[in-house]
Amino acid sequence: MLRILGLVAAAVLWAAQGFAADPIKIGAVVSVSGPASFLGEPEKNTLEMVKEEINAKGGLLGRPVELVLYDDESDVNKAVLAAEKLLKKDGVCAVVGATTSGSTLAIMNKFPAAKVPLVSMSAAEKIVTPVNPFVFKVAPSDRHAAGRILKHVKAQGYKNIAILSVSDGFGQAGREVLKELVPAQGFTLVADEVFGPKDTDMTAQLTKIADAKPDAIICWGTNPGPAVVARNRAQLGMKTPLYMSHGVASKKFIELAGESAEGLMLPAGHLIVASQLPDSQPQKALLMAYTAGYQERFKSPVSTFGGHGWDSLKLLAKAIETAKSDKPEDIRDALEKVAAFPGIGGVFTFTPTDHNGLDENAFEMVVIQGGDWKILQ
Amino acid sequence: MLFGAPQYLVSGLTVGATYGLTALGFTMIYNTTGIINFAQGEFVMLGGMLSVVLLKAGLPLPLAILAAVLCSALAGCLMERAVIRPVGRAAPVNLVIITIGVSILVRGVVMLIWGKDTFALPAFSGAKPLRFLEASVQPQSLWVLAITLLVLGALKLFFSRTIHGKAMLACACERKAAALMGISVERMAMFSFGMSGFLGAVGGAILTPITLTSYDVGVMLGLKGFAACILGGLGNPFGAAAGGLILGVLESFGAGFISSAYKDAFAFIVLLLLLFVKPTGLFGGPKSDRV
């Protein structure tokens, strides 16, 4: 009798250890507060939602997933400290983050040394070119967004382009790409203006741009600056077509810019126009489900940025399952072999030379009409 | 070469009015208590944010703004009573750190309650721009300039005609003498915090239709407002308002004629050069400094 009891106890203990006591630890560095919190908050929400969803389905490899998430407060130093903590103290098998390009660039060199994979949610090209074997990113590159805009610009027969970008990491990256692509594709860059992330009036810049008589203006920034640009353009009565970047692809932008948002064009991920996609589109079902799930739980609209959270954690989950291991190096190897994986940001195919896995098809050109997005044909 | 100059001027004046109104609040408190209130920008933010929140809660716009302004004035009084009065005659730099702490606290509370989003208010009388010379002007800019002038006029009357105003000026000149004359210096200090909460919030409410608002707009406004005060000469309300307008116009012309990337730097370089030539600001007297 005693022996049976002992066996049962041992079995229970073993099961408990195998399931509950030994979770798969995934780290995250997210800008939940500070200036980049409009990106970080939906990312954090989504990461926790996806984690719970995975655990509700029995976890990975029969073990629960534990998410160790640190807020870097949109500060580079804090991001470095958080990454150190994840690698040295928490011993995670993979890390999601960081939210901003600056923070990712600051932390990414620690990962090859620690031999742990990092999946970044920020856009800068420098993150994946040249390829760092342990660093991946799920946010589409600015080059792809700019390419989509210029394709549309070319189709309209415009020649002279003006650019207006915000003086932060996002704006700088866009500005660099545009300054390279605009002349390379045969356009003339007639004005290159900048505004500060907290500026509240851009009429001076727009007046200067109007003086240069461009055929189209491309504005690169994240809220609220571009909303002010849209309002000022309407105020000045400018008719020059205005293209926005994917940085404003959220309902908040339309709310802030109001009527002056009408007719603006921008490249956007498929998420915001999911209901307008044909049913055959590989992402459609996924996008609809994510939108419904997120809105029900957090009572706020979905954004592309939250989608980065979904993509990064799901890709890691996929890699862990294919590798049948939670050893960091196995996860890295498996990530590099992921192919045709439908996510929120696009359909991912990683290769040893491409750690972003997306192309221009991740974007759809949309126009704002009647306070909503409409796909441009 | 001069293309756009009228537009730059109009843009500069609109932005400058923002700085000027914030600067007025600084002056109000500085004159009565000698404190540089680093939470001044938060009053402006409160004016804008509370208006937005109350409007969303269903109040009509004028009522929402009125309530928001009164709440901010109350917040000003509360701040004086809770953290400034108890420390009494602490060193100025300690008081500055206290106001920095308060600003962090206020920002944090607003962020936790209403989130990190940016919000807009509808313009008071439509958004259809008016043409003036070669410039296009938003009707809201006229509201802002008109209200700024109105506030300035009211302040002038207040300080020269009312007993409260004169009492506050007396505190500014010499606290001890004012107290000996039977003026309650403490009450005047509280009053000045309330008034600068009021002024800041008025600014926040009338500017939000143009500039948008969020929990963290106060930092930049506080900075520029302080710069405007110094530019005009600390302690002079008209200097503060003028300093704000000049700073706004400098930035706007800097962006238009020099480089939009360096427009803030341009404004600050002019400010520094001015200080090197005239160390007490444009309209400041030789002995207006007390720290």
Next chain:
Amino acid sequence: MAVSARSLQLAVFAGLLAAAPLALPNDYYINILILCCFNALIVMGLNLLMGYAGQVSLGHAAFFGLAAYTTAFVTATAGLPVWAGVPAGIAVSALVAWLIAVPTLKLQGNYLAMATLGFGIIVSIVFNEAVNITGGPSGFVGIPRLKLLGYAFTSDTAYYYLAAGVLWLATLVSRRIIDSRTGRALRAIHVSEQAAQAMGVDIARHKRFVFVLSAVYAGVAGTLYAHHLTFVAPSSFGFNFSVQLITMVVLGGMASLWGAVAGAFFLTSLPEFLRVFEEMDILIYGAMLVACMMFMPSGLVGGLGKLAAWLKRKLTANPTPGQKPGQKPGLKADSRG
């Protein structure tokens, strides 16, 4: 205070710095200690300027940044060795301070605050916009780790001992300056410029000296910071950081050598302890700032000194010896300097 007591303080400080890593639960916290040392260095220089000479600076982050970017440029872009970058960084920081010192330090009080603030903002705009040199808002990548005399400081512990050693040396230098003729002149300027001048103190020269000295302290910290993080971005050197530095000076205790160290260690590590409150941390941070200033107007060192005196009175009345455990390094209550 006798000379031997001061040597004792320095010795205790050295001991605390040396022992600090041993008390850490894991490796990660050593990075916070390193940051604490950098901040303590800057704050010590700033305290000489503010606390002793009475000249406020709201732009000290600029000197920290100038040195960091200079050494980054010299080592990563120009490809020179680190031993060339570090002195170059400190030199640029000192040179800029020397240049702006004369017109700036003629100003008084709030006008001086504005001028230094304006200077800080202009420098941070340059960091942001001179993309070709600084890498712009997204930062400067690829700064080499520190390597001196053939020894590469690859482990964080080694780097900590370097930072702590530099901090200790800086403390020694500060101590010497405070106790010297120059130190007395600086304090005289703080009390009354007219009186100091009447006593024959060359005011302009002394102000410039202490301003440049504080920029050198910030410069040393800046170069060490750049080679530790191997990445710098303009956001680390903005107005917010300047304000934080001032807060550290005042919170630690003006005109107190140990106050500077205490303020820097306390405010740098505080957010780590507030992490458990998650989103509420910012509220608690703000409230603590207000509360500290309200109830400890002379700063941590002054406040703890009072507490120690009070405890001593209690203990002598009621002899039950009890020491408060777990005091942080550098927060020695009775080491007022």
